[in-house]
Amino acid sequence: MSTSLTSEAPGTGSFAVVGTGRVPVLDEAAALEVAATIARRLAVGAAERDAERVLPAEEVDLLSGSGLLALTVPREHGGPGLPTSVVAEVFRLLATGDPSIAQVPHSHFVYVNALRHQGTPAQQAFFFGEVLAGKRFGNAQSEVGTKHVRDHRTTLTPATGGGWLLDGTKGYSTGALFADWIPVLAHLDVDGPMHVAWVERSAPGVTVVDDWDGMGQRTTASGTVRLEAVAVEDARVMPYHLTFEGPQTYGAFAQVLHAALDAGIARAALTEAAEFVTTRSRPYPDAGVERHADDPLVVHAFGEMEVQVRACEALVAEAARAVDRADADLTEASAGHASLAVAAARASTTQASVEVSSRLFEVAGTRSALDGLNLHRHWRNARTHTLHDPASWKVQHLGRHALDGVFPPNHGQV
The missing domain is CATH 2.40.110.10 (Butyryl-CoA Dehydrogenase, subunit A, domain 2)
Structure with missing residues (x-):
C-alpha cells in the first residue's frame, strides 16, 4: 500500500494505513464510530468521483488501515470477531457516504467468512494474519457467457x-x-x-x-x-x-451486506433530497408558502419516503440479527429463517433505494435534474446494485414459505 492517510475518529484516536504490522482491532462501538467518520469523509467527494470515474485507491487504503476490514476475524486469531449485525451496519453507514466504495470490500468479508467455514487451521492462521496486517481480498467468482450465474468454466x-x-x-x-x-x-x-x-x-x-x-x-x-x-x-x-452440504448462513451473510448497501443508498438519496429542498428549491406558487420545504405535498412526500427508508433499515437490522441467531444455533430451521429474513430485507431495500432515489426529483423540482449536480447518481447506483440478485426471487421464496412452509434453497444467493 503506497498511500498513508490519517484521520481522527472521535473517541478512537487516529487510524492510518499501515502497510505492514497490524491494523486496529475495533470493538463494536469503535467500529460504528469509525464507519460513521469515514462515511462522512467519503461523502465529500462521492459525486465528483462518480462523475469523473476516479478510482478510489486512497479511500480503499483508508478502509484497510482503519481496522474495519478485520471486523470478522475470529478472536482466537487475534481479531474482534464481531457479529453480522455490526458488519451490516458498517456497510450501511459506508454506503451513505459512497456506495461504490462500500461495495469494494463486500467480497473481502464474504471470503473471510468462507475461511471461517472451510479453511484449514493453517489457511486460517495465514489469511487471517494477512487481514490483520491490512491486506485485502478481492473476488473472481462470476463468469460472463455461461448458462447462469452459478455455472463456471474456470x-x-x-x-x-x-x-x-x-x-x-x-x-x-x-x-x-x-x-x-x-x-x-x-x-x-x-x-x-x-x-x-x-x-x-x-x-x-x-x-x-x-x-x-x-x-x-x-x-x-x-x-x-x-x-x-x-x-x-x-x-x-x-x-x-462443502459449505452447502448442510445448514449454512454463508449465503445469508453475503446477501444481508448487499441489502445494507441498498439501504445506505436509500438513506443518502433522502438526505441529499432534503438538503436540496431546504436550501435550493423554489416553492410552487399554488402552495402559497415562502419555502418549498413547507409545501404540504412536499412534506407528505418526505414523510412517506422516511417511512419507506426506516422500514428497510429495520428489516436489514433484523435480518442481520437473524443470521447471528442462526450462527449461534445452526439448524436447518434457523438457517432457513435467516435466509427468509434476509430475503425480506433485500426485497425491501431494492424497492426503497430505487423508488426514493427516483422520487428525489419529484420533490426537488426541475433544477435537480441538471447533470452537473449529479443527483441522479443515487438512482444509477441503486438501479445497478439491485440487479445483483433478482428481488422478485426473494419475494417468491417468502411467498412459498408463507403458503407451504418451504424454506429457500440451500445455496449462496439467499
Missing part, C-alpha cells in the same frame, strides 16, 4: 510436479483491482467440485482489467480477471462445495 488442473494450474476468465470482479489476494472459484480438475483458489494479485498469469462501464456503482472497478496457467500450491486451495 478450472484447476494438476500441474507437473505437484500443485495446480488455474485457467479461466471472470467478470464482475469487484474488489480485485484493489486486492492483495484474489479468491477464485474454480472446478477442481475439469468437472470436479467447486473450490476456492487463493492467488496473489501480482502472481504471474493474473491480469486484472479495469473494463467496468456500468451506469452506476461506477468506481467499484468491477471488471475482468484473466487467469492463464496461474500456479497454485495445494495449501492455497480450499473446498467451496
